Amino acid sequence: MTHPSLENIGAQLESPNSRDRMLALASLREVSADDAVPLIKKVLDDENLQIRSMAVFALGLKPTEECFPILVKLLETDPDYGIRADAAGALGYLCDIRGFEPLVRAFYEDTDWLVRFSAAVSLGNLKDPRAFDVLVRALDSEEVVLQQAAIAALGEIKAVGAVDQILRFAQSDDWLVRQRLAEALGHLPSEKSLSALNYLEKDRHPHVATAATISLKRLSENN
Numbered sequence: 218m219t220h221p222s223l224e225n226i227g228a229q230l231e232s233p234n235s236r237d238r239m240l241a242l243a244s245l246r247e248v249s250a251d252d253a254v255p256l257i258k259k260v261l262d263d264e265n266l267q268i269r270s271m272a273v274f275a276l277g278l279k280p281t282e283e284c285f286p287i288l289v290k291l292l293e294t295d296p297d298y299g300i301r302a303d304a305a306g307a308l309g310y311l312c313d314i315r316g317f318e319p320l321v322r323a324f325y326e327d328t329d330w331l332v333r334f335s336a337a338v339s340l341g342n343l344k345d346p347r348a349f350d351v352l353v354r355a356l357d358s359e360e361v362v363l364q365q366a367a368i369a370a371l372g373e374i375k376a377v378g379a380v381d382q383i384l385r386f387a388q389s390d391d392w393l394v395r396q397r398l399a400e401a402l403g404h405l406p407s408e409k410s411l412s413a414l415n416y417l418e419k420d421r422h423p424h425v426a427t428a429a430t431i432s433l434k435r436l437s438e439n440n
Contacts, residue, residue, distance in 0.1 A: 223248070227256055235265045242271050250279035261287070270303050277307025284311060289319045298329035305332055309339025317345050324351055330360045337363060341370025349376050356382055364389075365397045372401025380409050387413055392422040399425055403432025411436065 226248070229241035238260055245253045257279065260272045273291060276284045288311070291304035305323055308316040316339065324336040337355050340348040348370065355367035368386060371379045386398050399417045402410040414436070417429035 223252055223256070227259070230256060230259045235263075235268060238263065238265070238268050239271065242268065242275060245275060245279070248279075250281050253279045254281045254283055258283075258287075261291075266297065266299065269297075269300055273300055273303040273307055277310030280311050280313070285313050285315060289316075292319055292323055292332075298327075298332055301327065301329070302331045302335040305335035305339050309335075309342035312342060314343060314345060317343060317347060321348070321351050324355070330358075330363060333358075334360070334362050334366050337366040337370055341366070341373035344374055346374050346376065348374055349379065352376070353379055353382055356386075361391050361394060365391075365394055368394065368397040368401050372397075372404040375404050377405045377407055380405050380407050384409060384413055387416060392420075392425055395420060395422065395425045396428050399428035399432055402429075403435040406436055406439065 226241045226244055229237050232238055232241075242257070242260065245256060248256075254276065257272050257275050260268050263269045263272065273288070276288055285308075288304045288308050292301050292308065295301050295304065301323070305320060308320060320336045320340050320343070324333050324340070327333055327336070333355070337352060340351060352367045352371050352374070355363050358364055358367070364386065368383050371383060380402070383398055383401060386394050389395050389398075395417060399414060399420075402414050402417075411433070414429045414433045418426055418433065420426045420429065
């Protein structure tokens with residue numbers, strides 16, 4: 218299978234047909250970051266919101282020196298909450314520790330739950346223990362998805378000190394919350410984690426029980 222040339226992709230990104238532009242963006246998967254980013258930038262302000270979203274996401278997967286400042290600016294200033302959420306998510310994919318401060322600001326200051334959700338997930342991706350206070354605060358959110366993101370991220374940053382705070386979700390009505398808890402506890406070695414996982418292994422939802430079994434295995438192997 219032949220791949221389109223960079224010149225062809227560039228031309229396709231300027232097509233009046235949004236489907237052409239979308240296909241051109243998708244074809245950049247196989248292109249190096251240095252070659253892809255200048256082309257991605259062509260559609261960062263596209264009139265089609267789906268294309269803009271794809272382009273922002275692509276910047277997180279094609280890291281160059283340009284990507285970080287572009288994503289931070291989008292996170293902090295774009296009027297569309299979906300694009301701000303995409304930028305937060307892309308910053309997590311970059312795994313650049315400089316993303317910590319803008320993600321924390323987004324979590325505290327953005328008015329949209331989807332942006333705060335993406336920021337919490339990305340703080341977990343950065344695996345920076347400084348995120349502890351932000352993520353523990355997120356546990357008190359009224360949005361269940363934010364609770365899920367915070368629990369998962371606390372596991373990602375290996376916040377053993379948060380075990381007591383997350384164990385209150387062991388009897389959550391939402392099985393996805395219980396599953397995130399079971400997964401997170403597998404990264405948080407403690408007697409309380411083991412006890413909770415033994416309890417969750419008997420959960421009525423098979424996904425939760427399976428997650429607990431996997432986490433128990435992980436803890437035993439790392440002991």
